[in-house]
Amino acid sequence: MKRSPQRFSAAGETSFGRARSKAPANRGRRLVSIAIYDHAHFAGVETLWSEAFPEDSPWNAAATAIPEKLRFQPDLLLVALDGTQVVGSAMAGYEGHRGWISRIAVLQSHRGRGIGQDLLAEAERRLAELGCIKVNLQVVESNFATVRFYEKSGYRVEPRISMAKHLLPST
Numbered sequence: 482m483k484r485s486p487q488r489f490s491a492a493g494e495t496s497f498g499r500a501r502s503k504a505p506a507n508r509g510r511r512l513v514s515i516a517i518y519d520h521a522h523f524a525g526v527e528t529l530w531s532e533a534f535p536e537d538s539p540w541n542a543a544a545t546a547i548p549e550k551l552r553f554q555p556d557l558l559l560v561a562l563d564g565t566q567v568v569g570s571a572m573a574g575y576e577g578h579r580g581w582i583s584r585i586a587v588l589q590s591h592r593g594r595g596i597g598q599d600l601l602a603e604a605e606r607r608l609a610e611l612g613c614i615k616v617n618l619q620v621v622e623s624n625f626a627t628v629r630f631y632e633k634s635g636y637r638v639e640p641r642i643s644m645a646k647h648l649l650p651s652t
Contacts, residue, residue: 513561513562513563513568513569513591513594513596513599514561514562515559515560515561515562515599515600515603516559516560516562517555517556517558517559517560518547518550518551518555518558518559518560518570522560522567523543523547525560525566525567526543526547526560526567526570527542527543527544528567529567529568529569529570529586529587529588530542530543530570530584530586532586532588532589533586533587533588534586540647541584546572546584550572550574553574554573554574554575556607557572557573557574557575557604557607557608558570558571558572558573559571559572559573559600559603559604559607561587561591561596561599561600563591568587568588568590568591568596569585569586569587569588569591569596569597569600570584570585570586570600571584571585571586571600571601571603571604572584572585572604573604573607573608573616575608575611575612575613577612579613579615579616579617580605580608580611580613580615580616580617581616581617581618582601582604582605582608582616582617582618583618583619585597585600585601585604587600597630598630598633598634601631601634602634616636618631618636619643
């Protein structure tokens with residue numbers, strides 16, 4: 482599929498026109514805008530994440546993750562909008578050494594239209610503007626479809642061990 486030129490609004494919103502496949506449901510062109518998250522998007526993102534990550538950990542819930550993200554680099558929390566409906570999201574971060582991308586999701590009803598790729602490209606563009614030269618991300622090992630999604634955009638599996646430690650709030 483060929484992407485039409487990006488259009489930017491004064492609010493930092495990017496619009497992508499996507500050519501659709503020949504399937505009857507995908508005739509014509511689809512215009513989806515990529516915007517910086519706004520509080521008005523909360524319910525849409527919460528619905529999206531519930532659909533995309535149904536068995537996710539409580540600390541990844543929108544009510545927990547979004548307020549924390551808004552405290553640091555809020556311009557790296559993006560939403561894809563079909564009109565005013567939130568149909569996708571991406572969260573990115575940069576700590577001065579490497580960038581990270583997480584929470585890319587697209588509503589099932591809007592998948593296959595390049596929205597996820599547009600979100601990824603916009604997150605990468607914003608990270609590059611900050612000076613980021615390498616982006617990392619993590620994918621659940623059994624999620625082959627997501628691995629293929631990222632491989633289409635040039636990501637490669639690196640031999641690493643992912644480690645984590647949960648820091649519980651003091652009581």
